[in-house]
Amino acid sequence: MKIELENVRPMDIEKRSFEIITQELKESGKEIDEKLAPIIKRVIHTTADFEFADLLAFSDDVVEKTMEAIKNGAIIVTDTKMAMAGINKKVIHKYGGDVYCFISDDDVAKEAKERGVTRASVSMEKAAKMGKDVIFAIGNAPTALVRLYEMINEGKVDPKLIIGVPVGFVNVVQSKELIMDTNVPYIIAKGRKGGSTIAACICNAILYMMDETRGM
Amino acid sequence: MKIELENVRPMDIEKRSFEIITQELKESGKEIDEKLAPIIKRVIHTTADFEFADLLAFSDDVVEKTMEAIKNGAIIVTDTKMAMAGINKKVIHKYGGDVYCFISDDDVAKEAKERGVTRASVSMEKAAKMGKDVIFAIGNAPTALVRLYEMINEGKVDPKLIIGVPVGFVNVVQSKELIMDTNVPYIIAKGRKGGSTIAACICNAILYMMDETRGM
Numbered sequence: 001m002k003i004e005l006e007n008v009r010p011m012d013i014e015k016r017s018f019e020i021i022t023q024e025l026k027e028s029g030k031e032i033d034e035k036l037a038p039i040i041k042r043v044i045h046t047t048a049d050f051e052f053a054d055l056l057a058f059s060d061d062v063v064e065k066t067m068e069a070i071k072n073g074a075i076i077v078t079d080t081k082m083a084m085a086g087i088n089k090k091v092i093h094k095y096g097g098d099v100y101c102f103i104s105d106d107d108v109a110k111e112a113k114e115r116g117v118t119r120a121s122v123s124m125e126k127a128a129k130m131g132k133d134v135i136f137a138i139g140n141a142p143t144a145l146v147r148l149y150e151m152i153n154e155g156k157v158d159p160k161l162i163i164g165v166p167v168g169f170v171n172v173v174q175s176k177e178l179i180m181d182t183n184v185p186y187i188i189a190k191g192r193k194g195g196s197t198i199a200a201c202i203c204n205a206i207l208y209m210m211d212e213t214r215g216m
Numbered sequence: 217m218k219i220e221l222e223n224v225r226p227m228d229i230e231k232r233s234f235e236i237i238t239q240e241l242k243e244s245g246k247e248i249d250e251k252l253a254p255i256i257k258r259v260i261h262t263t264a265d266f267e268f269a270d271l272l273a274f275s276d277d278v279v280e281k282t283m284e285a286i287k288n289g290a291i292i293v294t295d296t297k298m299a300m301a302g303i304n305k306k307v308i309h310k311y312g313g314d315v316y317c318f319i320s321d322d323d324v325a326k327e328a329k330e331r332g333v334t335r336a337s338v339s340m341e342k343a344a345k346m347g348k349d350v351i352f353a354i355g356n357a358p359t360a361l362v363r364l365y366e367m368i369n370e371g372k373v374d375p376k377l378i379i380g381v382p383v384g385f386v387n388v389v390q391s392k393e394l395i396m397d398t399n400v401p402y403i404i405a406k407g408r409k410g411g412s413t414i415a416a417c418i419c420n421a422i423l424y425m426m427d428e429t430r431g432m
Binding site for chain 1: 233262397
């Protein structure tokens with residue numbers, strides 16, 4: 001068996017990948033908004049799944065609004081340790097924000113058990129109680145989105161952005177539709193697909209756009 | 217807009233999801249090996265992408281061999297912090313193993329820079345030098361798989377299992393083919409698709425099969 005490797009320098013792998021993605025998107029005839037392209041392409045880079053070009057949905061001016069929030073010190077709250085681990089913290093730290101995940105906290109686990117709700121749901125309440133500007137990056141738990149939807153309607157939380165990309169089969173599609181039915185800025189992957197890597201990579205796409213030290 | 221949520225108790229969400237996956241696999245007429253079904257279904261659970269039923273490739277008796285290795289204290293080495301964060305450590309700790317990722321180690325970064333290779337590649341060398349039985353779970357860097365392939369042929373490493381599921385566009389397909397061309401036990405996602413969540417979830421699928429305290 002003869003397997004030919006493409007000779008690309010480590011520092012050029014990401015650039016080359018984005019060239020391939022740009023080329024294949026063009027060949028497929030998909031029109032994508034230039035301002036949203038860095039996000040859409042990075043999600044495809046993270047998944048090798050071009051279907052995301054159709055699945056991703058954005059509220060108006062979401063990139064500008066999110067950048068503004070980060071510049072004003074907004075924090076990011078995720079629903080999984082994996083998503084938290086995948087977010088590049090450099091830019092958010094620069095502006096005084098940070099990345100949090102409360103899913104494994106003892107008090108969250110205890111309260112979730114007592115009330116018969118998910119830890120993800122309680123971890124959203126804990127985030128809301130911080131009294132900070134929050135960008136929610138949800139890659140796993142539809143119950144996190146459902147609880148955010150309820151709290152938005154109850155006036156208990158006013159997210160700067162909801163990245164709603166849980167993956168799965170039970171209430172995932174519906175939970176995303178609920179968020180799109182609010183007035184909160186959102187980036188949603190419609191349908192069943194999503195995941196923690198995607199939640200992290202959407203955060204990174206926006207953070208990288210704000211990082212003047214990055215070449216691309 | 218009327219959005220109807222399915223009423224499923226938190227503890228039953230995973231079970232209900234697997235029922236839906238099992239049902240839809242059946243309806244699609246795909247035949248899957250009973251022994252491999254927990255892995256295939258968990259990858260679909262993690263991605264909502266049924267294409268993985270076709271993409272996943274397994275060497276002979278890979279589940280039995282991996283369980284044996286874990287029982288004998290094998291460690292898991294990942295190529296990303298995200299994959300490490302996503303692995304449930306309960307069973308591997310029980311048998312004396314642990315989960316490692318060297319990608320962010322200062323010595324790895326330094327050496328990679330000096331040699332003009334990827335950190336992923338150097339992190340594989342560091343793992344091999346531990347002198348332990350290693351299960352490699354690679355969800356991101358094809359260069360990790362390429363380096364493992366070279367080291368296998370040089371007699372420098374003898375992995376108990378390679379989970380080869382990097383995602384992407386540069387040498388990803390080839391790196392997976394290289395691993396399938398060795399005599400090392402493997403679980404591979406053919407093609408471009410994969411990711412850290414998938415690497416972690418394949419580990420978890422096997423670890424959960426070994427956990428007698430789990431109901432499913």
